[in-house]
């Protein structure tokens with residue numbers, strides 16, 4: 169089903185299309201990603217923020233091509249190759265980019281050890297609670313289930329928002345914590361229009377934080393035209409989306 173949608177929307181559009189076009193030369197880093205994929209966007213923004221040279225290769229993960237399985241046995245995007253060697257899982261890729269390219273500033277992981285540990289804690293909260301919560305709201309097909317999923321999500325977001333030092337999570341610098349939430353903030357309009365989400369219901373501070381995040385140039389230049397996402401999100405909203413993440417959520421397993 170999702171593969172079918174990707175046949176009509178196979179490539180990045182808008183600002184993201186320009187970014188893809190300017191990253192077609194061979195490089196030691198190759199990002200195998202999808203224009204629609206929030207996990208890809210995390211890695212993509214990190215490469216742009218840090219000015220690390222990379223090649224972008226659009227990859228459809230729903231066909232489970234042997235070429236993708238060779239890069240990631242889970243058959244998911246993003247996958248990254250570094251000097252021809254594969255890596256996968258967006259949070260692992262972000263950590264790898266920090267470790268492999270310390271000379272590319274700004275680093276997104278705090279250099280202070282205490283803040284670095286705090287960053288790990290909050291990235292984990294985002295990955296384990298906030299991201300699955302987002303998908304649970306999509307997946308819920310009755311008003312009661314949607315309201316329950318939304319109220320749980322608001323609690324996680326409020327807990328996160330309370331810790332934002334402002335303007336970004338750790339203060340002045342955009343970090344790996346902000347980045348880990350970014351793709352879901354820039355995609356929250358679907359929940360606003362279809363599930364009654366409102367950033368102000370988390371807190372005015374959170375709404376201001378989101379505004380800052382979605383206007384970062386590197387976030388905008390890795391984002392396609394909105395209407396293209398709507399075709400994919402229609403599948404989520406109607407319960408027709410089939411993906412490893414949704415299967416995990418339905419069966420109570422950890423996300424792949």
Ligand SMILES: N[C@@H](CCC(=O)N[C@@H](CS)C(=O)NCC(=O)O)C(=O)O
Pocket residue numbers: 202204205206207208229230243244245246256257258259410411412413423424
């Ligand atoms: N934990 C993975 C999740 C990646 C993921 O689920 N990617 C989606 C696209 S946004 C995918 O490849 N879906 C294909 C499928 O579910 O079969 C990460 O952080 O990279």
